[in-house]
Amino acid sequence: MKPGAFRYHRPATLDAALGLLAEHGDAAKAIAGGQSLVPMMNLRLAQPAELVDLGDVAGLESIRMVDGMLEVGARVRHQTVADDELVRRHCPLLGEAASGIGHYAIRQRGTLGGSLAHADPAAQLPLVAVTLGAEIEIASARGRRRVAASDFFVSVMTTALEPDELIVAVRFPVAAAQEGQAYRHFNRRIGDYAIVSVAASVRLRDGRVEHLRLGVGAVEPVPLLLGQLAAEKTGRSADAAWIADVAMAARAAIQPDDDERIPALYRRELTETMVARALSAAIERAGKRP
Ligand SMILES: Cc1cc2nc3c(=O)[nH]c(=O)nc-3n(C[C@H](O)[C@H](O)[C@H](O)COP(=O)(O)OP(=O)(O)OC[C@H]3O[C@@H](n4cnc5c(N)ncnc54)[C@H](O)[C@@H]3O)c2cc1C
Numbered sequence: 001m002k003p004g005a006f007r008y009h010r011p012a013t014l015d016a017a018l019g020l021l022a023e024h025g026d027a028a029k030a031i032a033g034g035q036s037l038v039p040m041m042n043l044r045l046a047q048p049a050e051l052v053d054l055g056d057v058a059g060l061e062s063i064r065m066v067d068g069m070l071e072v073g074a075r076v077r078h079q080t081v082a083d084d085e086l087v088r089r090h091c092p093l094l095g096e097a098a099s100g101i102g103h104y105a106i107r108q109r110g111t112l113g114g115s116l117a118h119a120d121p122a123a124q125l126p127l128v129a130v131t132l133g134a135e136i137e138i139a140s141a142r143g144r145r146r147v148a149a150s151d152f153f154v155s156v157m158t159t160a161l162e163p164d165e166l167i168v169a170v171r172f173p174v175a176a177a178q179e180g181q182a183y184r185h186f187n188r189r190i191g192d193y194a195i196v197s198v199a200a201s202v203r204l205r206d207g208r209v210e211h212l213r214l215g216v217g218a219v220e221p222v223p224l225l226l227g228q229l230a231a232e233k234t235g236r237s238a239d240a241a242w243i244a245d246v247a248m249a250a251r252a253a254i255q256p257d258d259d260e261r262i263p264a265l266y267r268r269e270l271t272e273t274m275v276a277r278a279l280s281a282a283i284e285r286a287g288k289r290p
Helices: 014-027 037-042 078-083 085-090 092-099 104-109 112-118 124-132 227-233 240-253 264-287
Strands: 007-009 028-031 050-053 063-066 069-073 135-140 143-148 153-155 166-173 179-186 196-205 208-217
Touching: 014 028, 014 050, 014 135, 014 166, 028 037, 063 085, 069 085, 069 112, 078 092, 078 104, 078 112, 085 092, 092 124, 092 179, 092 196, 112 124, 112 166, 124 166, 124 179, 124 196, 124 208, 179 264, 196 264, 208 227, 208 240, 208 264, 227 240, 240 264
Parallel strands: 007 050, 028 050
Antiparallel strands: 063 069, 069 166, 135 143, 135 166, 179 196, 196 208
């Protein structure tokens, strides 16, 4: 399979990239790691006439603390996120999720910004962003704006981005003391997209759950934050009965579609199992974070 004809641009600055997007509008597309866009172009599911390569754009590659949040640049690659010490210390959920994306070669090319903009419902990083309540920083030639991850994902492969906009960075809240985080997913083969994925963050105080954030991916068109369920289940002892109760409630809270390969009931059962596994791991880790 081969892509349609396109003109290739390789701007060196963000302003130049934004200028090209403003000039060409719907006809242009940014390319970062190319791990989603190139297959789509080869299948002619995407046919941009102007391809704007972000590979040389400076300033999108840092991982740093800003205003008490962990800021990750849009062009940071999945493997860099997985290996980074700041990520590991302040946002372990992000590192754990990134380490399970596709295969090593894909993680060496794919980027945070590309994953969020592509907005696959089964992708790891959109689920982490929604679960933790990350903020997405967006730029265009018209200016900058910040969008909450929960407002960014609109539907399958559809986001709040306008054609002339780029993601420049994502800010993640950092994990507190006694807060444990865990990501778990199920797929049939290593490297495949998840059939169900779960992200959990549990903060403990004196053995009780003081704060819970729980997200489920791959079951609905956008990553699902189970906010009401989490609020209802806080304040109780973080024991096996609590884990089983939350897992059953999560199973009931999702509305997966029946598809001919994967019945909705199967996704519900997997959700219950994956939530229980993620919560167990998160609670164990919370105890190790004084
Ligand atoms: C075999 C295979 C297995 C995979 N498995 C997984 C998996 O298990 N989990 C998973 O999450 N992903 C998986 N992926 C996808 C991979 O993670 C991609 O890296 C990711 O989806 C897109 O990142 P990218 O940088 O490659 O983006 P690109 O492919 O370059 O671009 C994707 C989209 O994002 C847009 N874009 C890129 N950067 C920006 C930006 N800064 N601002 C605005 N728009 C931007 C592009 O215009 C395009 O629409 C897999 C891919 C392959 C080929």
